[in-house]
Amino acid sequence: MKAQSVLSFFLILTSSLSGFQDTFLLAFFSNTYTNEQTVIGRLDKDVILPSSFESGSEVIIHWKYQDSYNVHSYFKGSDYLENQDPRYANRTSLFYNEIQNGNASLFFRRLSLLDKGIYTCYVGTKIQSITNKVVLKVGVFLTPVMKYEKKNTNSFLICSVLSVYPRPIITWKMDNTPVPENNMEETGSLGPFSINSILNVTGSNSSYECTVENSLLNQTWTGRWTMKDGLHKMQSEHVSLPCQLVNDYFSPNQDFKVTWSRVGSGTFSVLACYLSSSKNTTINEPRFSWNKDLINQGDFSMNLMHLHLSDSGEYLCNISSDEYTLLTIHTVHVESSQKTASRDKGLQILVCPILAVLVLISAVLWIYLVKRRRERDPVCADERATNASGNENESMPLSGCPASTGNETGQDHDNS
Ligand SMILES: *[C@@H]1O[C@H](CO)[C@@H](O)[C@H](O)[C@H]1NC(C)=O
Ligand SMILES: *[C@@H]1O[C@H](CO)[C@@H](O)[C@H](O)[C@H]1NC(C)=O
């Protein structure tokens, strides 16, 4: 019954290939596959579905999907694509120069998740006919990222993978002990999936690790997060924050990127980064420095000179490759050194008014003198007035005070 319906379907399909039905039918009824292989492809990428045969003349090649869709046909030395299912349009080709050598492999472009399934390749020659089977599996795994977020008094970590298929295995560890995730958000019902796995940070002195594993593609990514003890520094001192490459995670020939950044409330500024592939360092903050010799030993500890009050905050060292992200957070508290602060403030409080009073007094004196001279010598009055205003201009730099004060308030503002 089933065989009959399939047979008639097949006859209709192949009727246009008159003269070749016999060989098609022969192959169709032999349920045994000459060869069976599994191929793993990636979403949006190309793949080769392999098929080989004993070379002979009058080659017919017929690729089908799930026994029902025509993928690619070839006979009499050229493609025959009139019956090709539209979903395969412009996506298939054979290795035409290789066919005479017994190569009927299909080059299959731009895979979608719908392409997964069973493909059969029938090949008939004058001598024999065979059917090869290829099981195609399609996966995707965009490199995940680990994020650290704070909401109110809670802080949590998110391991986030934007595009993944099939559904990955996500595991969390706190201080090397497995812990269950607190929350999971998933979108994309048929795949590819977009997944956020969330864990609350309960002990900020602990290290956390999340592993995302795609078993189909045999790919694993690990994110590790550690928060170091807070450091207290005085204004205008310098700070050194450690961050080292862990050799357990990074093999010598693996490319990675190191980024140091400042994480403020709602702000994120990159201080410096390093690319291992080009050994290229980019430094965005003049007070930041790296030690070149230490970098060559995998030590990315940073130095920040002349600390400002506004340098207080969290510093993130991010070492990332395709397989790992290691995040280390340091908190730095910069305190105003009492002496400097009071002296600076004292200066501003004292000097500004004194200068202002001096300016006022000299201005009043000038006006008084000019008035007196004008009364005595009216001819020179205009000249003197010009001089007076010129003098006033020269005293302008005294108003440079507020500019530096403005700077200070800017910093205080950053701080709050
Ligand atoms: C067929 O030829 C292509 C291109 O040279 C090659 O990549 C593929 O491995 C060959 N397949 C077989 C089964 O020989
Ligand atoms: C296939 O390619 C041809 C020519 O390049 C184009 O005209 C046609 O629209 C394409 N078909 C599809 C389904 O992309």
Ligand SMILES: *[C@@H]1O[C@H](CO)[C@@H](O)[C@H](O)[C@H]1NC(C)=O
């Ligand atoms: C760490 O660096 C990687 C690679 O540059 C980046 O994709 C990721 O978003 C960074 N993570 C954080 C938390 O900044």
Ligand SMILES: *[C@@H]1O[C@H](CO)[C@@H](O)[C@H](O)[C@H]1NC(C)=O
């Ligand atoms: C994790 O934190 C969220 C709020 O950020 C809270 O609603 C949830 O109950 C916490 N879960 C656990 C297990 O502590």
Ligand SMILES: *[C@@H]1O[C@H](CO)[C@@H](O)[C@H](O)[C@H]1NC(C)=O
């Ligand atoms: C964090 O751990 C380190 C060593 O493991 C310890 O010296 C430090 O006191 C701990 N800090 C807190 C706040 O528990």
Ligand SMILES: *[C@@H]1O[C@H](CO)[C@@H](O)[C@H](O)[C@H]1NC(C)=O
């Ligand atoms: C998965 O990858 C690892 C290392 O990348 C390799 O040792 C292992 O053989 C692979 N397993 C499979 C099934 O491909």
Ligand SMILES: *[C@@H]1O[C@H](CO)[C@@H](O)[C@H](O)[C@H]1NC(C)=O
């Ligand atoms: C380093 O990177 C910057 C931008 O990221 C680029 O402009 C510069 O040419 C690079 N230098 C080298 C030596 O690769």
